[in-house]
Ligand SMILES: CC(=O)N[C@H]1[C@@H](OP(=O)(O)OP(=O)(O)OC[C@H]2O[C@@H](n3ccc(=O)[nH]c3=O)[C@H](O)[C@@H]2O)O[C@H](CO)[C@@H](O)[C@@H]1O
């Protein structure tokens with residue numbers, strides 16, 4: 464069992480450098496398989512989801528060289544028929560990008576259903592399937608939870624109108640379309656920064672993708688892609704998490720290696736809450752000295768407020784004066800973590816997609832669990848703000864998406880450490896209890 468032990472109640476001060484974006488890296492790493500020749504990918508975050516994505520590529524026989532701590536070189540050749548272990552695929556969401564990649568390059572794919580954060584219900588892939596079918600593939604779900612997709616005559620361009628704005632479906636269709644015959648048009652596409660980063664990567668390798676970052680993306684298929692170099696954008700959500708942490712604890716932190724434009728929706732909300740933010744070219748200075756004010760938040764697809772920042776901001780709002788209303792506009796159920804905040808003295812009532820947060824003057828330290836990646840980040844923020852010792856369990860879920868979180872927070876003055884109790888010891892403790 465691995466946990467974080469946090470002796471909270473101290474402000475954060477200093478400088479922190481943001482790593483490459485998880486949700487861009489987990490798309491760009493498999494996208495490298497579309498390329499003939501080696502691709503050098505820089506600013507790759509050292510997080511569990513990327514490690515797993517690289518392991519999946521190794522299962523496909525791909526050669527991967529780690530050139531330094533944050534640069535990998537991926538060769539485009541693979542054994543498309545190799546069976547990737549189910550257990551590996553279902554550990555992360557982004558494993559399903561292998562469908563778009565393998566279907567696009569080899570015209571067939573058989574991969575296990577993906578995993579990822581559990582928001583209490585299914586995470587559908589109907590829009591992905593609709594897109595692949597429109598491009599000429601047949602898709603079926605087979606025994607053992609495997610998705611089988613094939614297009615014996617190759618994929619052709621298509622006009623696809625998504626019923627919902629989906630990051631995953633937009634990426635999967637972009638991956639499938641770059642080598643397809645003719646033009647694919649995606650309408651009602653997602654506009655997140657990682658969609659633009661993927662398009663920039665693909666274009667740097669010789670693809671013809673236009674309109675990424677708007678809700679209409681046009682992809683003209685090309686015969687082949689060539690190798691090259693690409694640097695992954697900074698992680699909007701990691702930066703936002705540090706911003707929310709400073710809001711909750713107070714203090715002053717310079718957050719470096721960010722694209723301030725990607726943070727605007729978070730910056731605007733924190734300003735409303737009384738947090739001062741100064742933007743520089745590639746950094747933001749976040750400062751909170753006074754009280755926090757209430758704010759209402761509604762999560763929406765980009766450029767709206769990101770759902771992946773909802774738990775962290777709700778945690779900061781627990782300490783704001785007055786009543787704040789949070790509305791989750793993307794997922795049906797992303798409030799499970801609020802039970803843990805209530806155990807720390809927060810006053811939150813959840814009704815469906817709405818959480819009503821009555822501010823309290825302090826949170827109290829308690830043992831808590833990370834229910835998922837961002838829920839875990841919220842627990843860390845709560846632990847940093849609460850006086851006393853908070854222990855956060857199940858932190859490997861947090862490490863799916865945050866590089867060196869403990870080291871970065873300790874560098875800002877947090878009093879915390881990562882405690883690893885070998886499984887045999889923790890199992891015998893559980894039995895004794
Ligand atoms: C690896 C990755 O990038 N994960 C992110 C990605 O997840 P992911 O790509 O899974 O999320 P989507 O954007 O696809 O989901 C958005 C909404 O669309 C619905 N939907 C999605 C696909 C589909 O075929 N049918 C359908 O109805 C989902 O249930 C959800 O309500 O975007 C989410 C929304 O910003 C983020 O929370 C995740 O961090």
Ligand SMILES: C=C(OP(=O)(O)O)C(=O)O
Nearest residue numbers: 556557579580771836837
């Ligand atoms: C929900 C998230 O990730 P995933 O889609 O990979 O589970 C997240 O990054 O907050």
